[in-house]
Amino acid sequence: MIKIMGHMKLEICTDSMASAIIAEKGGANRIELCSGLVIGGLTPSYSLIEMCKNNLNIDINVLIRPRAGDFLYDEYEIETMIKDIEVCRKLGVNGIVVGVLDKNGKIDTELMRRLIASACKMEITFHRAIDMCDNLEAAIKELILLNVDRILTSGGEKNSMDGVKSIRRLVDISRGEIEVMAGGGIGAHNIKEIIKETGCHSIHMSAKECIQSDMIYRKKSVAMGIPGIMSEYEIYRSNLEEIKKTLSIVRELKEW
Template sequence: MAAPRNSDKFTLEICANSVASAIAAEKGGAHRIELCANLTEGGTTPSYGQIKWCVENLQVEVWPLIRPRGGDFLYSDAEFETILEDISFCKKMGCHGIVTGLLNTDGSIDEERCAKIIEAASPMPVAFHRAFDMSNDLIKSLETLIDLGFVRVLTSGGKENAFVGANELAKLVLQAKERIEIMPGAGVNTGNITEIAKITGAKSFHTTAKSVVASKMQFRNEASKMGSENADEFSYEETDVAKVMELSRLLKGL
């Protein structure tokens, strides 16, 4: 497994929703991928096959998202058991790290279960995802994540996207004092990544860099639906190499 690229001043993480997206992320110059499935639900755990293929075939860092379903971040005992099992698999496969997040009913960080996750994953590092933005107190939650031993937190500053939350993100970067990495995410794109970087002072950024890809199917049964009633069965979203390259270029220019 190749060592991560540490020569760049900034780190670009691509949220890759498939093997094809992961390949595109690497080709475009990303430093790391958060491998996931079901972007329409905010991302869920990818398949074991996808994780294995990416670890064995890519040079870029592979950090699978460990999230058993969409919706909130309050999990049953059975769901938590699956989280631990998924983490065990990622550890065996040699993933660079994993990304997860759990909350209590009152919106606080689930410290007990998060501590168990950190222990189960060790020595593999663990990042906390945007469950952080749904917590009841960002300042307190950040200190909790630092105490628990998370290495990074993906956040929009508690706002709808990272651009809107840029000022809040800047405050979190100052609070972190390099004890944990603050990574802006949600709505980061080629049109705003430079400004977000300048406002926040962050050094790591997260985005899907995706585009809609038209199906190459020639035969099309328009009467049947695999997804929701309004779903387009003959297109899908995939990370765009050109967008990743442009994001990389913009960060290198700062």
């Protein structure tokens, strides 16, 4: 989260210590910490959370997501989420990022209450699971009643640029009772338009780039994951210059 002119914020999503350091160096004062960013993000390890907590001077919000796929969880997965939240509380992070739905595409309010209770005083961000809901406006009203701090959304579309009108509607509905943070496909190339069209005071981005591994010997006949999805010799990392460029553009928006 980068504060601009007193109230504008930019959150950087990171899945490694290297990216977290880049985010801080770029001017961020909050990151969303996860693992497996290329598959939508999963809960990071205890060690990574602890390392970030010990080495960064910025707020850390941790993603609570036990697996890839949908946001309908069984009791084993729910228990895992609760234990992961307890770890975050123990390590003293700023907040958690979570999202749970029922089988009909609505907010699972009962489960959200359990997770919020486990979080105690940590901040709660409801992530882009809201973009998978059957009714965004009904969903944000439910989250307001649950006293969630913010939502992260692309307006129910594949990216924020496509969802600007919907995000604007959610900002209007929120009436300041919940923070609406735009996210999904945002960068220096479109940050100005997204801010102006949505009225959001919070923006979320990964600013990631693909860099090549330093490995010299490369055995391309073996894949550790699903072949063709991602090479073992490609690493995604936050781009310092993209973060700085984005901030520079935002600072030029004098109305902010």
